[in-house]
Amino acid sequence: MSQVIAIANQKGGVGKTTTASNLAVSLAVLEHRTLLVDLDPQGNCTSSLGFNTQEIKQSVYELILSKVSLNDVILKSNDVPLLDLIPANINLVGAEIELINVANREHLLHQALSSLSDHYEYIIIDCPPSLGLLTVNALTAATGVIIPLQVEYFALEGLGLLLNTVKIIRSGLNPDLQITGVLLTLYDSRLRLSKQVAAEVKTYFGDKVFKTIIHRNVTIAEAPSFGKPVLLHSATSTGALNYLALARELIQLRSTHDS
Numbered sequence: 001m002s003q004v005i006a007i008a009n010q011k012g013g014v015g016k017t018t019t020a021s022n023l024a025v026s027l028a029v030l031e032h033r034t035l036l037v038d039l040d041p042q043g044n045c046t047s048s049l050g051f052n053t054q055e056i057k058q059s060v061y062e063l064i065l066s067k068v069s070l071n072d073v074i075l076k077s078n079d080v081p082l083l084d085l086i087p088a089n090i091n092l093v094g095a096e097i098e099l100i101n102v103a104n105r106e107h108l109l110h111q112a113l114s115s116l117s118d119h120y121e122y123i124i125i126d127c128p129p130s131l132g133l134l135t136v137n138a139l140t141a142a143t144g145v146i147i148p149l150q151v152e153y154f155a156l157e158g159l160g161l162l163l164n165t166v167k168i169i170r171s172g173l174n175p176d177l178q179i180t181g182v183l184l185t186l187y188d189s190r191l192r193l194s195k196q197v198a199a200e201v202k203t204y205f206g207d208k209v210f211k212t213i214i215h216r217n218v219t220i221a222e223a224p225s226f227g228k229p230v231l232l233h234s235a236t237s238t239g240a241l242n243y244l245a246l247a248r249e250l251i252q253l254r255s256t257h258d259s
Contacts, residue, residue: 144180
C-alpha cells in the first residue's frame with residue numbers, strides 16, 4: 001500500500017517544492033516506485049523534471065475535476081525509470097474557486113488517487129504555499145505530512161496555523177493523517193543563528209525532526225534552471241547527498257513503523 005506524503009508549509013521559500021521533487025527522485029533512484037503529484041499552480045515540480053508546463057494538456061487540475069482519467073494524466077520521467085509525475089500548470093490557479101460548490105470537495109484528490117494504492121510505494125504531493133482547498137485536498141489524501149522549515153529567525157512563525165489545520169483534518173476528514181516529520185532546510189553551518197534555530201525546532205518538535213538536514217547549497221538552487229532535480233544535475237553535491245539521506249531515513253521510518 002502506498003505511503004502518501006504531503007509536503008506542506010503555507011510559508012513560501014522554505015524549500016517545499018525542492019523537497020518534494022528531490023525526495024521523489026531520491027526514492028525512485030533507491031528503487032522504490034514513486035509518484036510525484038504537483039499540486040502547486042506554479043508547476044515548479046513539473047518543470048524541475050524537464051517538462052514544459054505550457055505544453056501540458058492534461059494536468060492534476062483536469063484530474064481532480066474528473067475531466068480525465070489517471071491514465072490520461074500520468075507522465076513517466078525521462079531520466080528516472082521508477083518515477084512518474086502528475087503534472088500541474090497555470091489552470092490550477094482557478095481550482096480553489098471552482099471547487100467551492102463541488103460536493104465532497106475536500107476528498108477529490110483522495111478519490112482520484114485511490115486506485116493507485118497498490119501501484120506505488122510512495123506518493124509525494126507538493127502543496128501550494130497556502131492553506132486553501134488544494135492543500136486541504138492533499139492532507140485529506142495523505143497518510144503523512146512533511147513540514148519543511150527554513151532555518152531562520154522566524155522559522156516557527158505561522159506554523160501554528162498549519163498544525164491547527166492538520167489537527168482539524170485529522171478530527172474531521174482524515175483520522176489517519178500523521179506528521180511524518182519536520183525537515184530543516186537551507187541550513188548554513190557557518191551561522192550561529194542556524195544552530196540556535198535548529199535547537200529551538202528540536203526542542204519544540206522533539207523526535208519528529210528528521211535527523212537529515214538540508215544544507216544551503218548552490219547546486220540545489222541552480223538545478224531547476226537545467227530542468228533537472230539536483231541528483232541528476234550533480235550527483236555528488238551536498239544537496240543531492242542530503243536528499244538521498246532524507247529518502248533513506250524515510251524508508252527506515254516506514255520499515256520501523258511496519259515492523
